Amino acid sequence: MKILKFGGTSVGSPERMKKLLDIVRPEEKQIVVLSAVSGTTNSLVEISNAYLNGDKRKAKELTKALHDKYELFINELFTSKEGLTNGKNLIDYHFNLISGFSNELFTPIEEKIILAQGELLSTTLYHFYLNEIGVSSVLLPALDFMKIDEDNEPMVEFIGQHLQPLIDKHPDKTLFITQGYICRNSFGEIDNLRRGGSDYTASLIGAAIRAEEVQIWTDIDGMHNNDPRIVKGTSPIAQLSFDEAAELAYFGAKILHPQSVFPAQKYKIPVRLLNTMEPSAAGTLITNDSEKGKIKSIAAKDGITAIKIQSSRMLLAYGFLRRVFEIFERYKTPIDMITTSEVAVSLTIDETDYLQDIIKDLNDFGSVELDKDQTIICVVGDFGAEQHGYASRVLDALKHIPLRMVSYGGSNNNISLLVNTADKTEALRSLHNRLF
Numbered sequence: 001m002k003i004l005k006f007g008g009t010s011v012g013s014p015e016r017m018k019k020l021l022d023i024v025r026p027e028e029k030q031i032v033v034l035s036a037v038s039g040t041t042n043s044l045v046e047i048s049n050a051y052l053n054g055d056k057r058k059a060k061e062l063t064k065a066l067h068d069k070y071e072l073f074i075n076e077l078f079t080s081k082e083g084l085t086n087g088k089n090l091i092d093y094h095f096n097l098i099s100g101f102s103n104e105l106f107t108p109i110e111e112k113i114i115l116a117q118g119e120l121l122s123t124t125l126y127h128f129y130l131n132e133i134g135v136s137s138v139l140l141p142a143l144d145f146m147k148i149d150e151d152n153e154p155m156v157e158f159i160g161q162h163l164q165p166l167i168d169k170h171p172d173k174t175l176f177i178t179q180g181y182i183c184r185n186s187f188g189e190i191d192n193l194r195r196g197g198s199d200y201t202a203s204l205i206g207a208a209i210r211a212e213e214v215q216i217w218t219d220i221d222g223m224h225n226n227d228p229r230i231v232k233g234t235s236p237i238a239q240l241s242f243d244e245a246a247e248l249a250y251f252g253a254k255i256l257h258p259q260s261v262f263p264a265q266k267y268k269i270p271v272r273l274l275n276t277m278e279p280s281a282a283g284t285l286i287t288n289d290s291e292k293g294k295i296k297s298i299a300a301k302d303g304i305t306a307i308k309i310q311s312s313r314m315l316l317a318y319g320f321l322r323r324v325f326e327i328f329e330r331y332k333t334p335i336d337m338i339t340t341s342e343v344a345v346s347l348t349i350d351e352t353d354y355l356q357d358i359i360k361d362l363n364d365f366g367s368v369e370l371d372k373d374q375t376i377i378c379v380v381g382d383f384g385a386e387q388h389g390y391a392s393r394v395l396d397a398l399k400h401i402p403l404r405m406v407s408y409g410g411s412n413n414n415i416s417l418l419v420n421t422a423d424k425t426e427a428l429r430s431l432h433n434r435l436f
Contacts, residue, residue, distance in 0.1 A: 001167075003214045005180060005202035008038035010217055010276040011122050014076035017129065023217065023279050024175070026135050027158045031167075031205060034126060035198040036118025037073070040066070047098060048114050051106040059102060067095040070121070077125060083132040090124055113190050119179035119198075127177050129131075137175040140166050146183035146201065148191060154183070154200070156263060160208035167209070178205070199260035203271065207263035214264050214271045216256070221275035222284030223248060223255055225297040226432045230425055234432070237297055238282060241290035244297075244380050245271075247414045251299040251378035261286060268315045272302040290413075295381035295390060298431050300424055303350050304336065304374040307359070307403055312367025320365070321345065327361045336376060337407045337416050346405055348376065348418060374404060375424040377417045379431065383408070391415060397434035401427050 004024060010018045011034055024032055036044075043066045050059035056377050074087030094117045101110050119142070127139045145162035147155045167176060180198025185191040194198045199216055206214035220228075222236035225247065240248070242265035250258035256274060264271050265288070274283040309324060324345060328335055331354035338347040349355075362368045379394050391408055405418035419427050 001209065002028070002212050003033060003202045003206045004030055004217060005033040005198050005215065006035065006217045006276065007198065007219070008035045008040070009219045011035065011126065012038035012162070014073055016276070017122075017126055020126070020276075021135070023276065026130075026137070026175045028229050029174045031140070031211075033082060033180045033198055033202045033205065034119065034122045035180050035215040037122050038354070039069075040118035041115065044098075044115050044118055044137060048106075048111040050110065051101055051114075056102045060099065063095060063098050067091065070095075074125070076126070078128055078132060081130055083128060086128045087125060090128070091121065094121055109189055112192060115192060116179075116182040116190050119182050123177050123179050128196055130175070130177075135175070136173060137177055138170050138173050140176050140178040142179040142182050142201065143184055143190065146193075148183055148185050148193070150186040152185070152191075152194070154193065154204050154263065156204060156208050159204055163205065164209055165234060190351075197257070197258055197260075200263075203261050203264040203269075206269040206271075207267040210267060210317060211269055214261075214269055215274055216271060217274050217276045218255055219275065219277055220255055221278055221281035222273045223297060225436060226428055227298075227300060230428050231432045236282065237284050239289070239291060239389065240284060240286050241413070242271075242286055242288060242291065242397075243411075243413050245284075245286045246403070247378060247380045247411065248297055248299045251301045251380075251414075251416070285382055290382060293380050295379060295435050297380050298428060298435070299378045299380070300428060301336070301350065301376045301378070302421055302424070304348050304376050304418065305350070305352055305355065306346060306348050306371040306374050306418060306423075307362070308344060308346045308371075309362050309365055309367075310369070322337050324362070324365065326359055330361075332356055337405055337418060339407060347404070348374065371404060373421045374418050375421045375427075377419060377427050377431070379415045379417075380413055383412055383415060394431065397431045398427055401430070 006020060015107055047059050047062045050062060070091045074084060074091060078084045078087050098114055098117060123139060127137055130137045145159050147158050165247060174259060180201040181192050183191050183193055202214050223236055226234045228234040235394060245256060246258045249256040261271050266326040268288055271286040272283050275281045332355055333349055333351050336348045359368055383390055401419055401423045403417055403419060407416040
């Protein structure tokens, strides 16, 4: 069985929802995971915020505006009287549910319920559409099998144990539809997966039932070897390892959340990144295998702040780095890059909510320097210890650009460089010309 995930733009209009059948082959056994119709989740966040702020009038206006959009949606999607009736009853039910929160105390629990309505709408509308045109499908409620534990971590074995019986109930059916993003938490309340959303759902389902393959369908033909918005002449990458894909995703490749394919990686389920708008494009295949002796891609991550702590007391000081890291742990702030010398340590962060508190605590160790508006450039490929020459090619391409930090050797898959954000475009283009 294959798992096919389609994002919000792939179901963003009635026309696009209908065109999914150019990709979805009902005769093949598959589970289709759908995101909410594009724009819906943002609107639901606005409605939730209005409720949280006690602005019931604004919440009512926003709810009506979104309901009106769905009225237009179903009028284009369905052609039969029965289909229109089913669609109307469906959207009325969900928007009455949303409107009903105006009479209740609104908490984060109710917020999660509202945010779940987008995926519940898109999947049921698609199921109704398939029924209208005579294509048999089964709607699998994700809330019946998708669960996270008290640490908000997905329970893969639980998912498999509860999903497989739902599939087995329909031995003559091949096409199953379910919601991405949404789940239940350890208390049984409606919640969501946060990291990677619907991509994460597809990967978890693939892992839980040991699927043949997970396909992530988006509006771009796979991961490219550079940012196509900045660099001309980029091309899709045919094959990546899971580790390489995670590095690229973490350092700026927006097509994929860095943690969303971890379940597939753990259970060795291949993942393909494909283009809904161009289904014949080969896309990118992600597996455990890595192509040796090859540079794959370049990515960039903006919004980086560099921090340098310098102290003569650091020389041979036992536990110095541990105490530095404990400060970042205390403020729940992850570190992206780190380089060290005998008397100094430089590191980068991209979350600055507690920056002033962190700097204040770091001053106990010595002098602290801060550089904002930095960008991490990540070059991904085979940089194992047996390889030679690649690092010099990367550095040679950037010899005319000031480098704030260089991180090499922490991974077999990347070289990371810190530059001023003002130099990012030139750095990406220069690397592309030199490496590809």
